[in-house]
Amino acid sequence: MTLGSSPRPVRRVDLHLHTTASDGWLSPTEVVRKALALGLAAIAITDHDTTQGVAEALEAARGTELEVVSGVELSTDTSRTEVHILGYYVSREDAVLREKLQLLGDSRLRRAQRMMEKLSRMGLPVEWARVQQLASGASVGRPHVARAMVEKGYVSSVAGAFDQYIGKNGPAYVERYKLSPTEAVQLILASQGLPVIAHPLQVNHLIPELARHGLVGLEAYYPGYAPEETRFLLDLAGKHGLVATGGSDFHGDAGQPANEMGSVNVPLDALESLRARRGGARAKVSG
Ligand code: AMP
Ligand code: ZN
Ligand code: FE
Ligand code: FE
Numbered sequence: 709m710t711l712g713s714s715p716r717p718v719r720r721v722d723l724h725l726h727t728t729a730s731d732g733w734l735s736p737t738e739v740v741r742k743a744l745a746l747g748l749a750a751i752a753i754t755d756h757d758t759t760q761g762v763a764e765a766l767e768a769a770r771g772t773e774l775e776v777v778s779g780v781e782l783s784t785d786t787s788r789t790e791v792h793i794l795g796y797y798v799s800r801e802d803a804v805l806r807e808k809l810q811l812l813g814d815s816r817l818r819r820a821q822r823m824m825e826k827l828s829r830m831g832l833p834v835e836w837a838r839v840q841q842l843a844s845g846a847s848v849g850r851p852h853v854a855r856a857m858v859e860k861g862y863v864s865s866v867a868g869a870f871d872q873y874i875g876k877n878g879p880a881y882v883e884r885y886k887l888s889p890t891e892a893v894q895l896i897l898a899s900q901g902l903p904v905i906a907h908p909l910q911v912n913h914l915i916p917e918l919a920r921h922g923l924v925g926l927e928a929y930y931p932g933y934a935p936e937e938t939r940f941l942l943d944l945a946g947k948h949g950l951v952a953t954g955g956s957d958f959h960g961d962a963g964q965p966a967n968e969m970g971s972v973n974v975p976l977d978a979l980e981s982l983r984a985r986r987g988g989a990r991a992k993v994s995g
Contacts, residue, residue, distance in 0.1 A: 719749035719976045722969055723777065724794065724906065724927065724955025727753060728844050729761030730781075731851040733960030736765035739969070743774055746970045750775035750979050752796060752955065754906075756783060757812040758847040759800045777979070780809075781906060782895070785886040790876075791911050793892040794927070794953075797986060798901030805899035808887070813847055815885035820848045826880040827853075827873065832862045850874050851959075865963070889914060893921050897991045902982060904953055909937055912944060919948040922992045924985050929954025929974045931966040951981040 726732035727739050734742065736753060739761075743751045753765045753776065762778040769776045780795045798805060824834055834856040843852040854869035863869045873880040887895065889905075896903040904925035905911070905918060915926060928941035929952070945952040958969040965971075 720970060721750040721752075721974050721976055721979045722748055722955045722958065722972070723750075723752040723779070723796070723953050723974060723979065723982075724754050724781070724930075725751055725958045725969065726755055726781075726960070727761040727765070728846060729753075729758050730755035730847040731843075731849040731959060736761040736763075737768040739958075739960075740765050740768035740772075740774060740776065742969055744769075744772055748774065748970055749976050750777060751969075752777035752779040752794075754779040754781040754794050754955070756781050756847050756849060757809055757816065759798065759809070760846050762800060775979075780896075780901075782812075782892040783886055784889045784892045786889060786911075786914070789911060790886075791889045791914065792906035793889055793896065794904040794906050795892075795896035795899070795901040796904060796982060798896055798899045802899035805895060808895055811885060812887075816848045819882045819884035820850075820853055822882040823850070823853055823874060823880050826882065827857070830873075830880065832857065832860070832873075832880075834860055834862075866961075867963075889918055890921050893918055893923050894991050897922050897989055902951075902985055902989050904951070904982075907957070908941065909933060912941070915944060915948060915950075919950060920992060922990055923948075923950060924989050925951035925953045925982060927954045928952035929972045929978075931956060931972055951978065951985060953978045953982060 727736045753762050759780050765776045782793045784791045839856050842855050854866040857869045893903040902924040907930050908926050954974040956971045957967050
């Protein structure tokens with residue numbers, strides 16, 4: 709190859725990644741190494757209801773060309789469905805955010821224990837110590853309970869555990885404390901973060917109202933979204949003055965090839981547009 713003749717490769721980013729700080733399989737350091745190997749320009753660490761993995765990822769990326777964006781993915785509830793709100797650049801020191809994340813984490817712990825009690829009564833006991841080990845002391849989720857069930861041989865896969873027992877309508881499902889989508893948007897804004905609605909295709913009707921409350925972006929690029937669906941979301945973003953972002957929702961699961969890191973084409977522009985909103989995002993009142 710002659711120097712100068714090849715076009716510069718388009719730098720890509722992946723703004724939706726999970727680590728062992730929640731229900732991902734790779735540690736933050738391993739996630740950073742993988743992103744470096746893939747040649748990504750930037751990644752965001754967006755674990756469920758925790759920012760615990762961010763510090764390690766920042767440290768692992770120090771001195772490299774990879775930019776690590778601190779983030780979080782808050783699970784919220786409406787009366788009808790669960791909605792996930794990503795928060796980019798949140799201040800991890802913010803007292804209110806820390807307190808809320810603590811509440812959410814405590815509720816996750818109690819809920820996992822109650823699900824295990826239900827499973828036990830159904831003749832499917834799993835050990836609490838094992839679930840905690842699988843969660844490696846971080847944000848405990850249903851996938852950790854599901855993995856313990858697979859180990860016990862009660863189900864053949866994590867997906868099977870969700871389908872038969874711990875999915876939303878399953879016999880061992882237990883609710884937990886969740887914010888509303890609006891509360892999540894406000895919490896992220898109050899901690900200097902940029903709220904972005906995750907995988908919004910099925911819940912796109914909520915976007916106008918959330919935009920009135922200060923939502924900054926929406927995920928238009930997401931595994932499984934067809935080109936026309938991405939176009940629909942890009943239009944919606946344009947209509948409401950939102951930044952179009954995206955990511956793979958990588959969990960490090962071998963069984964989820966669609967969610968492979970870097971599998972979704974997210975332009976570096978997405979991150980640049982997001983960055984441009986820093987300092988300008990404000991909580992708004994609907995009306
Ligand atoms: P939780 O936050 O504890 O309620 O667990 C929800 C998480 O479990 C989601 O964010 C996904 O990562 C994962 N999950 C949800 N549904 C399934 C499923 N059917 N199979 C495998 N993992 C799932
Ligand atoms: Zn997850
Ligand atoms: Fe999500
Ligand atoms: Fe996610």
